Amino acid sequence: xxxxxxxxxxxxxxxxxxxxxxxxxxxxxxxxxxxxxxxxxxxxxxxxxxxxxxxxxxxxxxxxxxxxxxxxxxxxxxxxxxxxxxxxxxxxxxxxxxxxxxxxxxxxxxxxxxxxxxxxxxxxxxxxxxxxxxxxxxxxxxxxxxxxxxxxxxxxxxxxxxxxxxxxxxxxxxxxxxxxxxxxxxxxxxxxxxxxxxxxxxxxxxxxxxxxxxxxxxxxxxxxxxxxxxxxxxxxxxxxxxxxxxxxxxxxxxxxxxxxxxxxxxxxxxxxxxxxxxxxxxxx
Numbered sequence: 001x002x003x004x005x006x007x008x009x010x011x012x013x014x015x016x017x018x019x020x021x022x023x024x025x026x027x028x029x030x031x032x033x034x035x036x037x038x039x040x041x042x043x044x045x046x047x048x049x050x051x052x053x054x055x056x057x058x059x060x061x062x063x064x065x066x067x068x069x070x071x072x073x074x075x076x077x078x079x080x081x082x083x084x085x086x087x088x089x090x091x092x093x094x095x096x097x098x099x100x101x102x103x104x105x106x107x108x109x110x111x112x113x114x115x116x117x118x119x120x121x122x123x124x125x126x127x128x129x130x131x132x133x134x135x136x137x138x139x140x141x142x143x144x145x146x147x148x149x150x151x152x153x154x155x156x157x158x159x160x161x162x163x164x165x166x167x168x169x170x171x172x173x174x175x176x177x178x179x180x181x182x183x184x185x186x187x188x189x190x191x192x193x194x195x196x197x198x199x200x201x202x203x204x205x206x207x208x209x210x211x212x213x214x215x216x217x218x219x220x221x222x223x224x225x226x227x228x229x230x231x232x233x234x235x236x237x238x239x240x241x242x243x244x245x246x247x248x249x250x251x252x253x254x255x256x257x258x259x260x261x262x263x264x265x266x267x268x269x270x271x272x273x274x275x276x277x278x279x280x281x282x283x284x
Contacts, residue, residue, distance in 0.1 A: 008044045014074050015039065017101050018067060024093050025065060028195055031281050032087060033133040033228050035195045037066045037161075044190070045159065045206070046072040049127065054078050060121070060149050062113060062130035062142060065090065073103030081106040082125070084113070086284055112284045113141055116221045117148040125149045131161035131191075134198055135232035136171050137225055143175055144217035156211040157184070161191045163204035172207055178218055182210040198229040222283075224276045225258075231279060238278035243269040246278055 018039050028034035037045075045068050046054075054076035061069050064083045073081055081103065083094055094108040111118060113132070128150050132142025139162060150156040158181070164171050176183050190206035197204060226232050236250035239258060245268050247261055248254050255261040262273040276283075 008040050008047060010039065010043045010071075011074065014043060014071050017070055017074065018042070021067060021070065021093055021096060024096065025067070025089060028065070029087060031228070033138070033198070034065055034087075035193045035197050038192045038194055041190070041192045042066045042068045043071045045129065045161070046075070048159065048206075048208070049157075051075045054127070057126040058082075058124055058151075059127045060084060060125045060129070062128065062132075062145055062149070063087075064129070066131070067093070068129060069094075069106060070097055070101070070103070073097060073106055074101070078105050080125075082109060082121075083107070084109045084111045084121075086110065086112045086281075110284070113145045114223045114227060114283055117145050122148050123151055123153070126151060126154065126156050128156070128158045129161075130158070133228045133232075134163050134165070134204075135227065135229055137223075137232055138227050138229075139171055140175060141219050141223045141227060143179065143181075144219040147179055147181070147211065147215050147217040148220075150211040150215070152211065152213045152215060158209040158211060160207040160209065161204055162207065163197055163199060163201065165199045175218075176209065180212050180215045182212060184208040184210050224274045226277050226279070228279070228281065231277070239275035240278050241266040241269065241271050241275055243271060245269075247275070 028036050056079045058080040059078050060082040063085050065087055069081055069083050091108050094106055097103045098106050128146045130142050130146050132138040146158045150158060185208045187206040189203035191204040193202045196202055226237060236248055236253050238246050238248055240246050249258055249261055261275060265272045
């Protein structure tokens with residue numbers, strides 16, 4: 001476990017490209033729990049691997065409004081550089097990286113990690129980078145998708161940026177054990193943010209996992225529950241039945257828990273679930 005906050009020696013062409021793309025990125029979207037790391041962090045994340053080791057490899061970013069794919073594409077020539085995101089600003093950014101900055105291997109996949117991973121993306125990537133919402137639910141669904149994308153028959157790694165918060169610890173270790181991932185290193189306060197996180201901090205940790213041949217996700221298919229920070233902290237949540245009726249779940253709701261709703265079934269149609277969490281971020 002290391003604490004590392006050294007400034008990186010960022011190549012000038014990467015700094016220029018980063019600054020030129022900034023207008024296309026705009027401000028963080030709170031709906032997606034975005035905070036944006038500094039350019040220094042964006043570059044240092046990919047510098048954890050020697051540029052030579054990226055050559056001819058397949059890399060995927062599960063979300064990349066931090067523009068780390070820019071740095072990777074400028075310092076190496078991977079075989080495949082995939083960016084998966086639901087933010088509508090990403091396609092324009094990827095287009096610019098591909099044609100204006102000659103990062104030929106980069107491609108964009110519009111995909112919501114709450115939806116089961118595309119079959120063609122499974123067991124394909126040597127390096128996986130992700131920063132899920134800072135919730136236990138976001139961690140599990142995000143890490144599940146990362147495990148699905150990572151190769152199992154060849155050595156692969158997952159780089160997870162995450163902060164559990166001061167009062168809640170052990171989530172990472174718990175998920176790693178359940179998913180059969182080996183924690184290779186923990187870099188304390190490695191990520192530095194331009195905007196405060198939900199825990200009113202401007203740093204988070206970076207975890208490096210080795211993926212094993214028996215590593216396995218815990219969420220294989222669609223995930224229908226709360227994911228984002230504001231959703232996870234709401235005392236009362238709304239879940240939608242397939243017939244369209246919405247039920248409130250919580251201490252003051254129609255049902256005390258989701259389990260109670262599933263056990264009692266939908267009073268209108270008798271459906272027993274799964275019920276879809278009524279998120280402000282629509283599933284795509």
